[in-house]
Amino acid sequence: MAKHFHLNTPLLESASMSKRVGTPVYLKMENAQPSGSFKIRGIGLLCQQVGLTSQSKGVVCSSGGNAGMAAAYVARKMGVPATIVVPSSSSQLVVQRLQDQGATVKIAGKVWDDANAEALRLQETEGLTYVPPFDHPLLWQGHASMIAEVAASLGPGAKPGAVLVSVGGGGLLCGVAQGLKDAGWTDVPIVAMETAGADSFNAAVKAGSLVTLDDITSEAKCLGAKTVCRRAFEYGQCGELTVISELVTDQQALSAVETFLDEERVLVEMACGAALAAVYSGLIRRLQDEGRLPALLGPLLVIVCGGSCIDMEQLTHLKHKLQA
Structure with a gap:
């Protein structure tokens, strides 16, 4: 790695x-x-520190774009699936670029806060590792x-x-x-x-x-x-x-x-x-x-x-x- x-x-x-x-x-x-x-600086470090392995069910990140791109890129490099939850305000360009990185894209709510609530729900229900976009040491x-x-x-x-x-x-x-x-x-x-x-x-x-x-x-x-x-x-x-x-x-x-x-x-x-x-x-x-x-x-x-x-x-x- x-x-x-x-x-x-x-x-x-x-x-x-x-x-x-x-x-x-x-x-x-x-x-x-x-x-x-x-974003890749912090998200890369966090994904390495939480001990993601190829056995992981994957990561989930809520993002209007850049944190999601970073999470999708890192997940692809680490060989784990990524689900990125974006608000409906995100452009088709962002959705396409996330998909190009191999991520599954879900659209939830109008603003980031709504997308984040869905990401936290998926963490619980799907057993995914939650990657916060900005609020983590x-x-x-x-x-x-x-x-x-x-x-x-x-x-x-x-x-x-x-x-x-x-x-x-x-x-x-x-x-x-x-x-x-x-x-x-x-x-x-x-x-x-x-x-x-x-x-x-x-x-x-x-x-x-x-x-x-x-x-x-x-x-x-x-x-x-x-x-x-x-x-x-x-x-x-x-x-x-x-x-x-x-x-x-x-x-x-x-x-x-x-x-x-x-x-x-x-x-x-x-x-x-x-x-x-x-x-x-x-x-x-x-x-x-x-x-x-x-x-x-x-x-x-x-x-x-x-x-x-x-x-x-x-x-x-x-x-x-x-x-x-």
Whole structure:
């Protein structure tokens, strides 16, 4: 068995983004993972740790796309069956890509929370191993490896001025936070980005307690958990790290996806566009003007979390939908 399923992804400097913010911008290219996103780090580790064998009845994962892709990929490599439960909001593209990985796809409910309830039911009734998409310490431990790679790439004595991440269920945020702690970079602020309408973390930060959204109204479906995981919320509250929660509109996230495609020649989904939009929409400059980020900012690290839920047809569809 492979030592791990994820790749050590490239850390690229973006000249155009650096020019926009007036400090070097480094892109951690998690879109280059075999499953299309960072999720494979944590899910790969978790599947190895739970001791899956060829005798296993298989894994079940609830996912709007990327966690499911990672679980399906890892299960295929380990020779066990995978059942991925997706909400009806998932595109045909996602369903097809999951099936191409050899997974059985079940559609349940309207949003991720509904699909997750079905996955938990299948765990009970079918004896499948449940793979959580974002809320598990092994996932965060796996995701933390990307910060260790960044530290190795930057070399001794160098560190980011801030890290930009998208937040859905909060697994990436927890992994980055753990990675920063492991690297001794607890003074590096995290800018946690969501789209309005998929903003369960921002709502929780404002309320001072976990909030369950009534619905996911954003087109960034992969950010669509109605409640962020408790550990992510705790990072936003506890003060051991600085976490700045910010929102962009769907239009800003989509515009960021298009600009990134033009300038960096890489297509990512809107969930990832939320983090990119912090640079493209001028939000980083505003945080500097407000004194929430230093005026003299060290290199900006952007986690390009990736995404398997997009192609040119989907991009065109989103443009028309959001212009309407």
